[in-house]
Amino acid sequence: MKNLITLDEFIIRRQKDFPFATGELSGLLRDIGLAAKIISREVNKAGLADISGLAGQENASGEDVQKLDILADNLLIACLKNSGECCGIASEENDTFVPILGNKDAKYIVIFDPLDGSSNIDVNVSIGTIFAIYRRQSVAGECLLEDFLQDGVEQVAAGYVLYGSSTMLVYTTGKGVNGFTLDPSIGEFCLSHPDIRLPEKADTYSVNHSGYKEFEPAVQKFIDECIDQDFKFRYVGSMVADVHRTLLKGGIFMYPGTTKAPSGKLRLLYECNPLSFIIEQAGGKASNGSQRILELGAYKLHQRTPIFIGSSHLVDRVEALIQTRVLNVEH
Ligand code: FDP
Numbered sequence: 001m002k003n004l005i006t007l008d009e010f011i012i013r014r015q016k017d018f019p020f021a022t023g024e025l026s027g028l029l030r031d032i033g034l035a036a037k038i039i040s041r042e043v044n045k046a047g048l049a050d051i052s053g054l055a056g057q058e059n060a061s062g063e064d065v066q067k068l069d070i071l072a073d074n075l076l077i078a079c080l081k082n083s084g085e086c087c088g089i090a091s092e093e094n095d096t097f098v099p100i101l102g103n104k105d106a107k108y109i110v111i112f113d114p115l116d117g118s119s120n121i122d123v124n125v126s127i128g129t130i131f132a133i134y135r136r137q138s139v140a141g142e143c144l145l146e147d148f149l150q151d152g153v154e155q156v157a158a159g160y161v162l163y164g165s166s167t168m169l170v171y172t173t174g175k176g177v178n179g180f181t182l183d184p185s186i187g188e189f190c191l192s193h194p195d196i197r198l199p200e201k202a203d204t205y206s207v208n209h210s211g212y213k214e215f216e217p218a219v220q221k222f223i224d225e226c227i228d229q230d231f232k233f234r235y236v237g238s239m240v241a242d243v244h245r246t247l248l249k250g251g252i253f254m255y256p257g258t259t260k261a262p263s264g265k266l267r268l269l270y271e272c273n274p275l276s277f278i279i280e281q282a283g284g285k286a287s288n289g290s291q292r293i294l295e296l297g298a299y300k301l302h303q304r305t306p307i308f309i310g311s312s313h314l315v316d317r318v319e320a321l322i323q324t325r326v327l328n329v330e331h
Contacts, residue, residue: 007189072114088143117238126164128240152294158274202311204251214258252310
């Protein structure tokens with residue numbers, strides 16, 4: 001039998017690489033792994049049980065909430081309460097951050113999107129969970145808003161779980177990116193994609209084309225160049241799935257600003273920052289068109305940003321077109 005390395009075993013081995021590690025971060029990652037297994041089980045039976053469909057309420061960004069969104073949110077919070085390492089969470093489903101009072105003095109906070117791409121749930125298309133872990137800024141006691149409004153470069157770990165043709169958990173602690181596939185027969189995430197690097201080849205672009213007329217001319221020009229170069233076009237409409245494909249196959253995923261929504265749609269803290277950390281760790285880049293995503297300042301929890309993420313030379317190209325355009329307009 002091939003040597004199986006489970007997620008828990010991998011986390012313990014990695015912890016030994018840090019001489020002064022206390023095991024708190026490892027505990028948190030294991031909590032998230034456990035929540036991911038339970039969410040995966042619920043997602044897989046979404047068509048059977050009465051848990052799919054709208055919950056009849058809107059989230060902080062005014063979007064319809066699906067029942068599974070709420071279930072996943074509650075599960076993550078419950079699992080993060082368990083180990084005592086997390087003093088507070090913020091998520092897409094909560095207007096403001098939620099302090100975990102039982103763990104007031106814990107060192108970490110976690111920000112997550114419990115079910116990204118949830119408009120795809122009812123049509124059986126891949127969806128995902130995205131998470132980012134930060135060390136708190138406040139010294140102790142109940143956590144504060146400032147603990148959550150940190151730049152992406154401060155992330156100590158980030159990852160996502162993709163509920164697709166199989167369930168995969170991909171994460172980084174800033175020392176490369178590793179992917180684990182859930183083996184349902186043993187209920188364990190097993191290391192299947194060690195040390196993921198974006199491939200050199202990059203001939204795929206991904207964007208919601210229906211926004212084309214409203215994108216700025218530089219972005220339109222970039223898309224035209226992709227078409228002229230016979231790039232493949234792929235768009236699932238679940239950011240986790242589109243970024244996962246980009247990570248494994250190369251290319252670029254974009255959600256630009258539009259005339260109606262200059263900041264785009266995707267959220268900085270629980271979508272763009274964690275996925276940008278992963279892509280950078282795998283050798284790629286992530287930008288809002290002029291600045292590195294991980295260095296954008298956060299001033300509110302549900303802040304949005306345009307994003308161009310994937311193979312470095314493609315992100316460089318779109319940035320160069322945007323920059324040229326800005327200079328032309330200025331002169
Ligand atoms: P969803 O609305 O289904 O939750 O941020 C949410 C997100 O999906 C992303 O996962 C996805 O990339 C994007 O929105 C899709 O938006 P469009 O429908 O505008 O393409």
